[in-house]
Amino acid sequence: xxxxxxxxxxCLLIAHFKNNIKLLSSARRLxxxxxxxxxxxxxxxxxxxxxxGCTLACAMGKNALLSNLKILLLEGSPxxxxxxxxxxxxxxxxxxxxxKSLMNSINVWEHVEALRLQPVRHMQVWxxxxxxxxxxxxxxxxxxxxxxxxxxxxxxxxxxxxxSKSKNIETVYQAKIASYQLSQSQLSHENIVxxxxxxxxxxDLLVSEFKFIA
Numbered sequence: 001x002x003x004x005x006x007x008x009x010x011c012l013l014i015a016h017f018k019n020n021i022k023l024l025s026s027a028r029r030l031x032x033x034x035x036x037x038x039x040x041x042x043x044x045x046x047x048x049x050x051x052x053g054c055t056l057a058c059a060m061g062k063n064a065l066l067s068n069l070k071i072l073l074l075e076g077s078p079x080x081x082x083x084x085x086x087x088x089x090x091x092x093x094x095x096x097x098x099x100k101s102l103m104n105s106i107n108v109w110e111h112v113e114a115l116r117l118q119p120v121r122h123m124q125v126w127x128x129x130x131x132x133x134x135x136x137x138x139x140x141x142x143x144x145x146x147x148x149x150x151x152x153x154x155x156x157x158x159x160x161x162x163x164s165k166s167k168n169i170e171t172v173y174q175a176k177i178a179s180y181q182l183s184q185s186q187l188s189h190e191n192i193v194x195x196x197x198x199x200x201x202x203x204d205l206l207v208s209e210f211k212f213i214a
Contacts, residue, residue, distance in 0.1 A: 037198045042072040042170075045193055045203040047177055049075025051093070051152065054159045055106075056207065061166030062106050071168060072201060074175040074193075082157040084115055089151040094120070096147050103158075111158035112150055119145040180206060 044060070046053050057073045060066045095103075103109040123136040123146050136146050163169060176196035183190050189204045 037200055039199050039201050040072075041070075041190070042201060042203045043069040044205045044207060045072045045074065045191075045201055047074050047193070047206065047208045049073050049077070049171065049173075051156050051159065053207075054156060054163055055102075055108075057169050057171075058106050058108065058159050058163040058166065059102075061163065061169045067166070067168060069168060071166075071170070072203070073163075073169060073171045074177060074195075075171060075173050076176055077173065079171075079173040082153060082160075084154070089153055091152040092149050093152055093155060094147050094149055095155075097144060100148065106159075106162055108155075108158045108162050111161050112148075112154060115154045115158065116151075117154070118149040120147040120149060121145055123147070182206075 046057050049057075053073065053075075057071060060069065060071060100109055103112065119138075121138040124133065125135075126133040138145050163171070177193060178196045179194045181192045181194075190202050191204070191206045193201045193203065193206065195201075
């Protein structure tokens with residue numbers, strides 16, 4: 001049910017995961033009772049705080065149906081303060097109008113525009129083996145832009161600004177996952193995530209950046 005709700009509300013984002021959903025079996029679950037390293041039970045744990053993971057967490061935090069869930073975002077990188085520099089990064093992403101609509105719906109796009117982006121108003125694609133060619137123009141889509149080129153760091157910073165406003169989402173940085181074990185019980189869906197430092201968490205739904213693990 002939870003996966004279905006997420007897919008309906010955030011269908012564009014979930015497309016990154018949909019084709020990679022895979023139910024896995026695992027060995028005996030770890031016992032967390034009386035374990036000093038057990039750090040808490042969550043409804044959802046998202047493994048990976050990149051653009052996709054952060055956007056999913058942000059969308060869930062702003063969704064009225066999901067905003068009461070207790071969500072943990074595990075990010076392997078340290079929490080660095082972002083500063084916009086005059087030099088452009090060579091790591092960029094192309095965002096279409098549907099992604100712009102998604103970012104607008106979670107109040108992220110205004111932060112992107114306040115930083116910087118490059119609209120694409122004309123695009124031409126051609127075949128290397130023939131004279132076949134197709135051209136896209138902003139005038140063909142009601143004078144809106146064809147796409148936008150945005151630096152990865154800019155987009156991630158914009159999402160993180162909105163993500164920080166969600167009170168039901170906790171982020172752990174420099175979090176390295178060592179292993180996970182999934183529930184084999186039909187009555188309980190408590191899955192265990194073990195970190196490289198020995199800390200453990202449990203959750204009903206575990207989401208990696210490219211797959212749901214329920």
